[in-house]
Amino acid sequence: xxxxxxxxxxxxxxxxxxxxxxxxxxxxxxxxxxxxxxxxxxxxxxxxxxxxxxxxxxxxxxxxxxxxxxxxxxxxxxxxxxxxxxxxxxxxxxxxxxxxxxxxxxxxxxxxxxxxxxxxxxxxxxxxxxxxxxxxxxxxxxxxxxxxxxxxxxxxxxxxxxxxxxxxxxxxxxxxxxxxxxxxxxxxxxxxxxxxxxxxxxxxxxxxxxxxxxxxxxxxxxxxxxxxxxxxxxxxxxxxxxxxxxxxxxxxxxxxxxxxxxxxxxxxxxxxxxxxxxxxxxxxxxxxxxxxxxxxxxxxxxxxxxxxxxxxxxxxxxxxxxxxxxxxxxxxxxxxxxxxxxxxxxxxxxxxxxxxxxxxxxxxxxxxxxxxxxxxxxxxxxxxxxxxxxxxxxxxxxxxxxxxxxxxxxxxxxxxxxxxxxxxxxxxxxxxxxxxxxxxxxxxxxxxxxxxxxxxxxxxxxxxxxxxxxxxxxxxxxxxxxxxxxxxxxxxxxxxxxxxxxxxxxxxxxxxxxxxxxxxxxxxxxxxxxxxxxxxxxxxxxxxxxxxxxxxxxxxxxxxxxxxxxxxxxxxxxxxxxxxxxxxxxxxxxxxxxxxxxxxxxxxxxxxxxxxxxxxxxxxxxxxxxxxxxxxxxxxxxxxxxxxxxxxxxxxxxxxxxxxxxxxxxxxxxxxxxxxxxxxxxxxxxxxxxxxxxxxxxx
Numbered sequence: 001x002x003x004x005x006x007x008x009x010x011x012x013x014x015x016x017x018x019x020x021x022x023x024x025x026x027x028x029x030x031x032x033x034x035x036x037x038x039x040x041x042x043x044x045x046x047x048x049x050x051x052x053x054x055x056x057x058x059x060x061x062x063x064x065x066x067x068x069x070x071x072x073x074x075x076x077x078x079x080x081x082x083x084x085x086x087x088x089x090x091x092x093x094x095x096x097x098x099x100x101x102x103x104x105x106x107x108x109x110x111x112x113x114x115x116x117x118x119x120x121x122x123x124x125x126x127x128x129x130x131x132x133x134x135x136x137x138x139x140x141x142x143x144x145x146x147x148x149x150x151x152x153x154x155x156x157x158x159x160x161x162x163x164x165x166x167x168x169x170x171x172x173x174x175x176x177x178x179x180x181x182x183x184x185x186x187x188x189x190x191x192x193x194x195x196x197x198x199x200x201x202x203x204x205x206x207x208x209x210x211x212x213x214x215x216x217x218x219x220x221x222x223x224x225x226x227x228x229x230x231x232x233x234x235x236x237x238x239x240x241x242x243x244x245x246x247x248x249x250x251x252x253x254x255x256x257x258x259x260x261x262x263x264x265x266x267x268x269x270x271x272x273x274x275x276x277x278x279x280x281x282x283x284x285x286x287x288x289x290x291x292x293x294x295x296x297x298x299x300x301x302x303x304x305x306x307x308x309x310x311x312x313x314x315x316x317x318x319x320x321x322x323x324x325x326x327x328x329x330x331x332x333x334x335x336x337x338x339x340x341x342x343x344x345x346x347x348x349x350x351x352x353x354x355x356x357x358x359x360x361x362x363x364x365x366x367x368x369x370x371x372x373x374x375x376x377x378x379x380x381x382x383x384x385x386x387x388x389x390x391x392x393x394x395x396x397x398x399x400x401x402x403x404x405x406x407x408x409x410x411x412x413x414x415x416x417x418x419x420x421x422x423x424x425x426x427x428x429x430x431x432x433x434x435x436x437x438x439x440x441x442x443x444x445x446x447x448x449x450x451x452x453x454x455x456x457x458x459x460x461x462x463x464x465x466x467x468x469x470x471x472x473x474x475x476x477x478x479x480x481x482x483x484x485x486x487x488x489x490x491x492x493x494x495x496x497x498x499x500x501x502x503x504x505x506x507x508x509x510x511x512x513x514x515x516x517x518x519x520x521x522x523x524x525x526x527x528x529x530x531x532x533x534x535x536x537x538x539x540x541x542x543x544x545x546x547x548x549x550x551x552x553x554x555x556x557x558x559x560x561x562x563x564x565x566x567x568x569x570x571x572x573x574x575x576x577x578x579x580x581x582x583x584x585x586x587x588x589x590x591x592x593x594x595x596x597x598x599x600x601x602x603x604x605x606x607x608x609x610x611x612x613x614x615x616x617x618x619x620x621x622x623x624x625x626x627x628x629x630x631x632x633x634x635x636x637x638x639x640x641x642x643x644x645x646x647x648x649x650x651x652x653x654x655x656x657x658x659x660x661x662x663x664x665x666x667x668x669x670x671x672x673x674x675x676x677x678x679x680x681x682x683x684x685x686x687x688x689x690x691x692x693x694x695x696x697x698x699x
Contacts, residue, residue: 003225003232005255006062006160007248010237011041015050017241020313022252025060027093028237032189033065033077044083051087052415056378057319058343060090064237066115068187068541068560069096070567071428078106078425085110088417091135095173095187097519098544102425104133109420111135113160117173117187118519119537123151123493125520130156132519132548136231138162140171141215142490142591144285145223150493152228159228163221164247164269165235167212167279167291169195170588171490174537177587179562180638180690185698187539187562195588196294199616199624201598209594209616213293216269216278218261221254239273242306245313246272271302287592320380323410325371327402329354329362329388335398337371339406347409351402354392364388370399377407428543431572433654440678441578441659443486443515444670445627446611447472449662453671455480457678460657461533463515466499467630469506484513485530487521488630489537489589495631496524503528513555522552531555533578536586543572550575556656561585561642564697569653576656581644582673583661584625584637585692594626594634613664625664637663643689645676650694 007023009015018026030042054061063084085107095117113136114129121140129137136158177194179185184192195210250265276293326338334350364386372381439460447468463484474483485506514530517537525532534557556576610628617623622639629635662670672684
């Protein structure tokens with residue numbers, strides 16, 4: 001079992017706590033382009049110094065650049081990449097497809113890791129990451145041990161999983177709840193954690209149905225190693241350094257000693273931070289109410305535990321590098337000292353020429369004793385071999401200077417960044433925005449929303465969820481619209497045969513397109529013979545992301561609804577673009593099915609209890625509809641419906657397509673909405689509506 005223990009570092013003290021407590025690597029950020037912008041983070045100079053601090057002690061550093069970026073932000077992010085490469089950062093964690101493409105161009109030797117924000121949860125997703133040039137994929141937290149093992153067995157790149165810390169209710173990268181409710185985007189590093197607030201399910205009692213306990217895989221580390229996991233990540237860049245020290249220290253010891261935790265160690269983990277204890281539900285493949293918990297606002301601080309942890313990482317350096325010395329003191333030539341470490345680094349330095357001894361001669365034992373005094377440095381002496389000729393004198397200060405110079409040179413060698421290439425970024429293409437109004441597309445949540453009235457107005461595309469293909473007869477409407485299959489945002493490798501079967505059936509029945517939500521679905525889409533179109537799950541935020549998806553083979557792409565209208569306008573439309581202009585926007589997709597947790601059903605049939613209207617109500621009385629999704633999952637929709645029919649701005653953004661996204665509407669409401677948008681007919685508008693984020697934007 002040789003796994004890398006990766007610890008969080010939200011600032012310098014937390015970084016030092018992680019290193020001194022046994023981390024093999026740390027992940028940390030500087031600037032505004034990382035998913036924990038609320039952490040103190042590092043200045044550029046602090047970050048550079050932190051890289052040297054870590055590398056001197058044999059600890060890797062991963063830079064977090066894992067947020068979505070606009071075209072205007074990419075040049076600054078490019079400078080981050082160049083600095084990281086020059087400083088010798090061991091890898092960069094990315095979410096944005098445009099940043100990935102940019103990094104491959106400008107810093108081709110800098111290793112890239114797929115952030116969990118990319119929502120990688122299948123073997124095909126990992127393979128797509130490898131093909132895109134990434135060296136590691138951070139898997140979604142929701143995978144079970146069997147699913148992780150199957151991916152590890154065939155992965156062409158390293159696999160990283162979360163071992164300890166906070167769990168999001170939504171699949172990472174797919175949550176827009178904080179953005180739409182409070183204009184603080186989780187995809188931009190500013191999540192306000194609305195999942196920790198109280199809600200009522202279907203008008204019942206207020207509870208915390210979205211607040212998961214923290215994960216803890218301390219009991220399963222041996223299994224992780226046996227199945228081939230490469231990196232174990234500890235969550236907590238917003239946590240205090242004492243927490244980092246406690247958790248890192250326990251996990252490091254368990255890995256080193258190849259054992260399960262004691263009851264006392266589990267108690268210390270829980271005391272450091274927990275929400276009603278811990279859960280390994282996803283690892284076990286058992287979701288349900290037992291996975292949920294909260295943390296009281298007045299939870300006491302474990303003062304003694306944290307004080308002991310602080311004392312441990314603040315005292316003398318615990319991560320000393322073993323060094324072996326070989327010294328030669330010979331007449332008439334400068335004394336020489338060679339220093340070697342266990343990582344294969346060797347340096348040699350020369351000092352003063354020894355004098356002829358007038359009284360007492362220097363002995364080999366005295367020289368060795370002097371050289372092994374490495375206190376106040378990051379080194380500890382493992383051995384000394386001193387070859388000292390008889391009758392010579394070399395002062396203590398000369399020996400000290402020799403040792404000091406050797407250790408300084410060894411420090412320089414250990415912290416020297418590798419030689420890496422840099423190149424200029426290719427200029428963004430200049431594409432004239434298409435003129436005229438965008439064509440309308442329609443996405444339906446249920447087959448019963450299909451009607452002849454709906455297509456009284458033209459729709460270029462109408463999409464239906466994959467699970468309804470077999471039961472839905474679209475033949476009567478094929479002359480009025482093109483049909484597209486919407487692939488599930490979340491699926492599993494075991495679903496692939498059924499997905500392939502349904503795609504084949506869709507093609508037989510006249511469907512012409514397929515909506516792709518995840519990079520792991522692109523190969524399926526291309527093999528289906530249907531026109532592949534990028535959907536909302538891909539989080540397209542900039543021109544380079546569009547270019548990347550075009551090179552992947554997609555024919556169009558839906559832009560993120562977290563973009564402002566002027567940002568959409570300014571994106572170069574190298575690929576035909578689509579934006580949602582009507583409908584409830586998706587806030588979360590959850591592995592923990594809210595309906596199953598509430599009613600105890602374990603059915604994967606999307607009819608029955610799943611078909612009835614369901615919803616969450618917050619403290620202010622806002623009601624968020626809950627829809628069933630593929631694989632007994634839930635998708636939470638926004639309380640208010642996006643409505644822009646009375647606005648003109650969206651018509652002048654250069655969009656190829658404008659989407660009406662129907663969720664809980666009746667067939668008549670679907671038809672009335674399309675009539676209002678396409679022909680200006682009628683007075684339809686939702687009872688409660690929002691302009692989304694198109695005007696106010698997100699932080």
